[in-house]
Amino acid sequence: MVEASRNFVCVRLATYESQAEADFMKSIYLDRTGMMKNTTFAILSPDGKKKLTKAGRGPFHEYRSASQMASGMDKIAKTYNVDAESATGDTNLPYAESVEIGLNISSADIIPMVVLFSGDEEKTKVLEQKMIPLAWKDDSIIGQFTYAKASQAEELSSLTGIEGDLETLNSILIVEPGQFGMSGKVLAQFDEKTSHEDLKAALVDTIANCKRMAKDHNGHVQLGIQLGIDWESEIPETDNEAVAAKKRMRGDK
Amino acid sequence: MKNRLTRFKRIGVFGAILAAVGFVFAPLAPGQNQAADAPRIAWYATLEGGLAEAKRSNRPILFTSAAPQCLGVSGIW
Structure with missing residues (x-):
């Protein structure tokens, strides 16, 4: 199913973290009493307006198993003529709404996080151009990190281990989330001059070696x-x- | 407390969430017996970002939502 997902834009919203997103979720699925539930699921057309499957709290409303779901997704992708280039040509990083929410998601997924930090919009774009090809075209890195960006020092208040003056810092931070996603430890830090190879090596090393806490x-x-x-x-x-x-x-x- | 949690799980909310999350997100939980480098779904975490990319690339959307907290405790789906 992970392979099938590559032909889709996969959107997983954090329920209750945005009124605008909640309004969208309500347009997808409400329970019998008209209330939005904790979870929502549907496959949608590219403009987000048409449901291509039944909507519900999870995919079990439409599919009986992961393999059936993968097969169903492949059929849908074919109707949209999704090709390899469009499936890996994403032009932006899949940022969380904030560092705070990103850390929480990262902890819940038990995966590390990448935070782009700069007070300068142009320098942020330079950092993004370093990360985007790795995030979407490198099989060893696709889906392995949560992403967030920040431009103010206070947005990084839950992170420890940052090197340098936050007033002038332009960095890609690789972060290990805490158990409850309310803190994070910077494992590696790169500026806009870093090479593709060095950045990739650090990301791959993090995937292999960052602390992952099994959660009951x-x-x-x-x-x-x-x-x-x-x-x-x-x-x-x-x-x-x-x-x-x-x-x-x-x-x- | 454990008994109350177990009872809550039986009555459905945890069950529904776990079914939804577990079914779609099973490949995401390395803490649950998954290799660290196992392939994972790459999720957009905002509607704005996901919709923009879907419209740009004309790709359908695998859409889901879940709360990354349970009973107010963060860090878990």
Whole structure:
């Protein structure tokens, strides 16, 4: 299915982190009571307006197995004449909304993160041109990182190990996320003069060697509650069952 | 607490999320018995970025959403 996904633009939004995105999710799927749920799934036309499969909370509304899903996706891709060039020619990085949200996603996926930092828009573009070919055309790197960019020093406040003056820094930061995605450790740092080879070598080394914490779902949640971790999403949760469970588990009335 | 979590899982929300996330995102969870360099789906994390690329390349969209927190605890789908 990963192979089939290469012919698609794969969009996975963090539920409850943007009102505009929530409005879009609502246009895709609502439950019987008209509420947006924690998860949404559909395959959509390139303009995002037409559903090409049933929509629901997950792909099981349309497909019975991953192999059936891959086969179905291949058929859809053929109708759009997707070729190899368009499938690997993405012109931008798949940034998260912010470093904060990117770290959380990175931790949840148990993959490292790349942060582009510069206060200068033109220099950010130079950094992007270093990363884009690796992110989309290099099989060893596609899908292996979460991406975010920042232009203000305060956006990097959850990262440790940054070298240099943030006022003048222009860097690609390779980051290992913390267990709860609320902090990150910079493993490597490159400026706009770095070579393709050096950057690739560091990314590949990170994929192989960064610390990946296996997570037991219940254990992670229990520990997080004990530690007082309480992620505040951008917009209120609307999934009634999840909201009620959160109140029960945290002792809220 | 564990019993309450287990009960919650049975009543459906975790189940639905895990089914949705696990089914689509199984290739993404190296912590769950997956090699570090296993192939993974490359996700756009914003609607703006994903839609722009889909329109530019005329590729269909594999669309999903999930909350990277459970009961307010971040770092987990």
